[in-house]
Amino acid sequence: MENVVVGIDVGGTSTKYGFVTRSGELLASDAIPTNSENSYQTFFTHLYKKIDGLKEKLGIPVEIKGIGVGAPAGNNVTGTIDEASNLNWEGSIPVTEILESVANKRVVLTNDANAATIGEMLYGAGQNLENFISLTLGTGLGSGIVLNKKLIVGQNGHAGEIGHTTVFHNGRSCTCGRRGCLETYVSAPGLIKTVNELAETTELESELRDLSANQLNAKRITGAAKDGDVLALKAFEFTGRILGLKLADIVTCINPEAIILTGGLSKAGSLIVEPAKKHMEDQLLDIFKDQVDISLSTLTEKNAAILGAGAFIWKELEEKELIKSY
Amino acid sequence: MENVVVGIDVGGTSTKYGFVTRSGELLASDAIPTNSENSYQTFFTHLYKKIDGLKEKLGIPVEIKGIGVGAPAGNNVTGTIDEASNLNWEGSIPVTEILESVANKRVVLTNDANAATIGEMLYGAGQNLENFISLTLGTGLGSGIVLNKKLIVGQNGHAGEIGHTTVFHNGRSCTCGRRGCLETYVSAPGLIKTVNELAETTELESELRDLSANQLNAKRITGAAKDGDVLALKAFEFTGRILGLKLADIVTCINPEAIILTGGLSKAGSLIVEPAKKHMEDQLLDIFKDQVDISLSTLTEKNAAILGAGAFIWKELEEKELIKSY
Numbered sequence: 001m002e003n004v005v006v007g008i009d010v011g012g013t014s015t016k017y018g019f020v021t022r023s024g025e026l027l028a029s030d031a032i033p034t035n036s037e038n039s040y041q042t043f044f045t046h047l048y049k050k051i052d053g054l055k056e057k058l059g060i061p062v063e064i065k066g067i068g069v070g071a072p073a074g075n076n077v078t079g080t081i082d083e084a085s086n087l088n089w090e091g092s093i094p095v096t097e098i099l100e101s102v103a104n105k106r107v108v109l110t111n112d113a114n115a116a117t118i119g120e121m122l123y124g125a126g127q128n129l130e131n132f133i134s135l136t137l138g139t140g141l142g143s144g145i146v147l148n149k150k151l152i153v154g155q156n157g158h159a160g161e162i163g164h165t166t167v168f169h170n171g172r173s174c175t176c177g178r179r180g181c182l183e184t185y186v187s188a189p190g191l192i193k194t195v196n197e198l199a200e201t202t203e204l205e206s207e208l209r210d211l212s213a214n215q216l217n218a219k220r221i222t223g224a225a226k227d228g229d230v231l232a233l234k235a236f237e238f239t240g241r242i243l244g245l246k247l248a249d250i251v252t253c254i255n256p257e258a259i260i261l262t263g264g265l266s267k268a269g270s271l272i273v274e275p276a277k278k279h280m281e282d283q284l285l286d287i288f289k290d291q292v293d294i295s296l297s298t299l300t301e302k303n304a305a306i307l308g309a310g311a312f313i314w315k316e317l318e319e320k321e322l323i324k325s326y
Numbered sequence: 327m328e329n330v331v332v333g334i335d336v337g338g339t340s341t342k343y344g345f346v347t348r349s350g351e352l353l354a355s356d357a358i359p360t361n362s363e364n365s366y367q368t369f370f371t372h373l374y375k376k377i378d379g380l381k382e383k384l385g386i387p388v389e390i391k392g393i394g395v396g397a398p399a400g401n402n403v404t405g406t407i408d409e410a411s412n413l414n415w416e417g418s419i420p421v422t423e424i425l426e427s428v429a430n431k432r433v434v435l436t437n438d439a440n441a442a443t444i445g446e447m448l449y450g451a452g453q454n455l456e457n458f459i460s461l462t463l464g465t466g467l468g469s470g471i472v473l474n475k476k477l478i479v480g481q482n483g484h485a486g487e488i489g490h491t492t493v494f495h496n497g498r499s500c501t502c503g504r505r506g507c508l509e510t511y512v513s514a515p516g517l518i519k520t521v522n523e524l525a526e527t528t529e530l531e532s533e534l535r536d537l538s539a540n541q542l543n544a545k546r547i548t549g550a551a552k553d554g555d556v557l558a559l560k561a562f563e564f565t566g567r568i569l570g571l572k573l574a575d576i577v578t579c580i581n582p583e584a585i586i587l588t589g590g591l592s593k594a595g596s597l598i599v600e601p602a603k604k605h606m607e608d609q610l611l612d613i614f615k616d617q618v619d620i621s622l623s624t625l626t627e628k629n630a631a632i633l634g635a636g637a638f639i640w641k642e643l644e645e646k647e648l649i650k651s652y
Binding site for chain 1 (some may be wrong): 456457471473475476478479480481482483484485486487488490491492495502503504571574575576578579580581582583611612613614617639
């Protein structure tokens with residue numbers, strides 16, 4: 001009988017789930033549409049039936065020790081998803097309460113960025129680190145902060161909203177309703193906006209000028225930069241500089257060992273890491289210089305969200321010494 | 327026999343010390359010049375003799391459980407004072423090693439801002455808080471961060487250098503050699519600089535214009551502002567706004583319950599708290615609004631540094647469960 005946990009990643013269009021061993025092996029995984037036209041009660045009950053079905057198909061006997069759920073706006077302290085803008089359900093959704101009553105297992109909920117952070121800690125680039133920050137660079141900029149090997153949640157479970165720290169007080173409009181947030185610059189849409197601004201305000205030649213708005217994406221910009229496209233390179237230098245300057249401030253506050261980058265935009269690798277590192281170092285006090293690594297996630301992105309949610313419940317069970325009781 | 331610890335505050339000109347009970351009573355205190363013309367070995371040996379002398383004079387029998395030392399650039403992780411710019415001793419001074427060998431007691435060292443933070447946690451405005459930040463607004467801006475009732479020290483003991491986060495990348499020159507650090511704006515010298523800049527760049531009437539450079543200080547500016555001096559009020563509004571905007575970023579990262587202000591400039595009270603609170607709130611995400619208190623230290627400044635150093639060693643003894651062994 002192998003001990004596993006269930007990792008669940010609730011996304012706007014689909015919800016992925018799978019069985020994760022303590023060593024980080026994903027034994028099986030599947031997905032269902034996040035059908036938020038039905039009630040959330042119906043959805044999560046249906047989801048658990050599918051999980052039970054996957055367990056039967058597994059072929060080997062497993063014991064489910066607990067369930068970890070990662071979701072946008074998932075709150076670890078309250079166990080609820082609150083006002084998630086990409087889900088149709090309104091108000092506060094009591095995810096842990098519903099799943100605990102259906103599954104009769106320990107359930108923990110967290111936001112997707114914090115799940116990714118614990119995934120890095122247990123299975124990825126954070127395995128040997130005591131103090132680090134994980135940044136998920138995708139549609140937005142999610143983050144999680146680990147100090148003394150513990151995720152910082154803060155007073156209300158909202159710690160780690162680094163994407164909404166301010167870069168320019170009258171800067172770009174953010175989806176949060178404010179202006180100049182870090183994620184309006186350091187994210188896939190932020191990079192695209194920078195390319196468009198450079199195309200308008202400079203004469204730099206670029207193959208990106210031939211693309212329609214629908215064709216222009218972070219992958220194309222990365223490809224162009226790797227081919228030496230001057231405008232694309234300039235866009236990455238700008239993006240990395242903004243990130244590096246903000247990281248310098250954060251390092252000055254909490255003195256971590258490393259920053260781990262994950263998410264779609266992190267695939268640009270050195271295109272973003274090098275300017276971020278350079279401008280961070282330039283800005284640091286001497287006592288912090290040459291001590292903070294900026295590295296890339298070592299997890300496969302395809303499974304990272306399920307692994308992260310699984311890691312989160314493993315960590316919870318171990319910290320609360322609940323493994324034997326479930 | 328009463329259990330006490332020794333709290334020591336090493337300053338540039340004098341070193342204060344006293345006996346602190348677990349409940350925060352200061353039984354006796356005294357000071358000696360920080361004579362850094364002698365070797366540091368000689369100084370700390372002499373200091374401990376004076377402490378022993380004070381113990382004899384105390385009149386009641388006490389047992390010294392440990393020694394806490396607060397000093398600028400004191401490093402909690404290494405136990406050394408490193409390159410302190412206001413002390414004549416060069417290099418790295420092994421304070422805990424020297425005092426432990428002289429006194430045969432457990433000794434902990436930390437920087438003065440972190441000592442003040444633990445002082446707030448045990449005896450001051452932080453007593454009922456799990457997550458808070460303490461800011462010492464004086465000649466510089468020192469800070470300490472408490473999360474889950476523990477002081478954050480980071481990878482190398484340097485966490486909490488909020489005074490050296492950046493406000494304007496090409497801003498005022500800082501003593502650290504960089505530009506635009508928060509402490510060049512939010513500190514006593516920062517306030518004076520702001521008054522001077524406003525005197526030069528505006529036509530605002532002000533009694534402060536009649537003062538010489540030697541006469542102009544934070545106390546005078548505070549007095550003028552309380553009397554309704556327009557220029558002084560504008561200087562506080564500017565200082566509070568800079569502080570508030572930076573606090574918004576820090577709240578967004580670590581979601582604390584409160585910010586506690588201490589140090590000379592904090593005596594300005596609402597003159598600095600109100601604009602800081604207003605601009606912090608304006609800048610926060612909805613999930614953080616109306617939840618973070620900005621309050622003033624409840625400790626008497628005269629004894630705060632000794633109490634803070636004493637609190638630090640009490641906390642250490644309790645966390646390491648060493649109280650019974652010393």
